[in-house]
Amino acid sequence: MTVMFLDSLEVREKTLLTPLKIAQRTTYLEWDSQPTLFKQYPHFCYRISLHDVSALSWLSHLRCITTLRTVSQKPYYQLNVPSAGNLHPLEIYVQVRNVSGVLCGIYHLDTLSEQLVLIQEIEDDGVESYMGITKRFNGFMVMMSIVPFRSSWKYGLRAWRYCYLDLGHQIGVLNATVRHFGLELTKMSHCDTDRLNLNMGMGDDEYITAVYGVGTVGNRPVKELKNAFMNVAPTNYTMKDIALAESIKNNPAYLDNHDVSQWSDYLGINRNRRSAREFFASNMNDRIMAELLELSVPKSLEVVAVVLQAHAMHLGMYRNGMFSMGGNYRDEVVQLLLGQRFIAGANMVFLIYAQKFTAHSHIEAGIYTQDIYLTCEHFGVGCSGIGAFYDDEGSKWSNNPLLYAVAVGGKTG
Numbered sequence: 001m002t003v004m005f006l007d008s009l010e011v012r013e014k015t016l017l018t019p020l021k022i023a024q025r026t027t028y029l030e031w032d033s034q035p036t037l038f039k040q041y042p043h044f045c046y047r048i049s050l051h052d053v054s055a056l057s058w059l060s061h062l063r064c065i066t067t068l069r070t071v072s073q074k075p076y077y078q079l080n081v082p083s084a085g086n087l088h089p090l091e092i093y094v095q096v097r098n099v100s101g102v103l104c105g106i107y108h109l110d111t112l113s114e115q116l117v118l119i120q121e122i123e124d125d126g127v128e129s130y131m132g133i134t135k136r137f138n139g140f141m142v143m144m145s146i147v148p149f150r151s152s153w154k155y156g157l158r159a160w161r162y163c164y165l166d167l168g169h170q171i172g173v174l175n176a177t178v179r180h181f182g183l184e185l186t187k188m189s190h191c192d193t194d195r196l197n198l199n200m201g202m203g204d205d206e207y208i209t210a211v212y213g214v215g216t217v218g219n220r221p222v223k224e225l226k227n228a229f230m231n232v233a234p235t236n237y238t239m240k241d242i243a244l245a246e247s248i249k250n251n252p253a254y255l256d257n258h259d260v261s262q263w264s265d266y267l268g269i270n271r272n273r274r275s276a277r278e279f280f281a282s283n284m285n286d287r288i289m290a291e292l293l294e295l296s297v298p299k300s301l302e303v304v305a306v307v308l309q310a311h312a313m314h315l316g317m318y319r320n321g322m323f324s325m326g327g328n329y330r331d332e333v334v335q336l337l338l339g340q341r342f343i344a345g346a347n348m349v350f351l352i353y354a355q356k357f358t359a360h361s362h363i364e365a366g367i368y369t370q371d372i373y374l375t376c377e378h379f380g381v382g383c384s385g386i387g388a389f390y391d392d393e394g395s396k397w398s399n400n401p402l403l404y405a406v407a408v409g410g411k412t413g
Helices: 008-014 020-023 056-062 147-178 193-199 242-247 266-272 286-293 332-335 342-343 359-379 391-397
Strands: 047-049 065-071 072-078 090-097 107-108 115-121 137-145 209-220 301-306 316-321 322-326 349-354 382-388 402-409
Touching: 008 147, 056 147, 056 266, 065 090, 090 115, 090 147, 115 242, 137 147, 147 209, 147 242, 147 266, 147 359, 147 402, 193 209, 209 382, 266 359, 286 301, 286 359, 301 359, 332 342, 332 391, 342 402, 349 359, 349 391, 359 382, 391 402
Parallel strands: none
Antiparallel strands: 047 115, 065 072, 090 107, 090 137, 107 115, 137 209, 301 316, 301 349, 316 322, 349 402, 382 402
């Protein structure tokens, strides 16, 4: 049997959106068939609340439910991180070692209950060896996984783009949370994802895609994990898209750290973050737009900010923060973003391009956009990440591929 594997350029070609493709869409989603959004380990597993031990409190801000509503008689969860379609195709695992009040072990971060669920107790073994570390890591090793079917159920192969953008948002929150709590983020230099996935009990429907250390490497030697863990399905059912799954499986784990903005009101803005669906341009001042243009941009990205409405600021394009070309591009930008009319009320739209269309550039686009979200929340303005656009039309303003767009504008009141 030949395994179908698409490289990132093939993924791009197969997931381009055009006006014809949008017009030909006939897919109807039966929302009662949506796969579950949260992985649940068996009830007999030991659990510890993130609020019962002070050393764990920072984890409660990493991935958390901020709003619970009922839609069509089903619970509708909104998290502190955005997700295309509110599908949330991520899970988080944490190895904890030498943390006061916590049993040394590997845990699943249960977002629903805000608990750590013990998967495996550890002593002289751990996940360090899969990261090329020969000594025990004291503190936390945070592992993030992608569950492709949660997103591909709605988007098919284009879910590849959204899964990595979502992962970038989550990494952005990790960086900001660690910085707020004054913890030390340790960059990993290597990750053997094949062996790590196997020993973590991952099946063909979930893949660890990013790993970070929060703590320091100690002096005592460490061994490989003694036994593979139990396998727990991340969704109540699955339908495997082989091309999508293999493409995610074959991408190396993301290990880089990034500078992010630091805000004294971080805990509040992290939980209050929402994607705006309407804008009121007169309620946003030019100073905030100038602040947004000065945010640090990852080196892999090119950012074209289009100012659509302002009080005194020049309308037009700003490339990597610098004014480039004047003009009114509102209609063109709205058309680019599938004609979504609410964008016409925005003050500015960031078009995020990359030198290369890769999984890692999508992750960095997500990290950068998360910084925009939190900055907007701090200043009380609206923000909306947009992953759907006409790819070829986006090329008129850059020779690089378009990965993501972000609309920003004033809020009502």
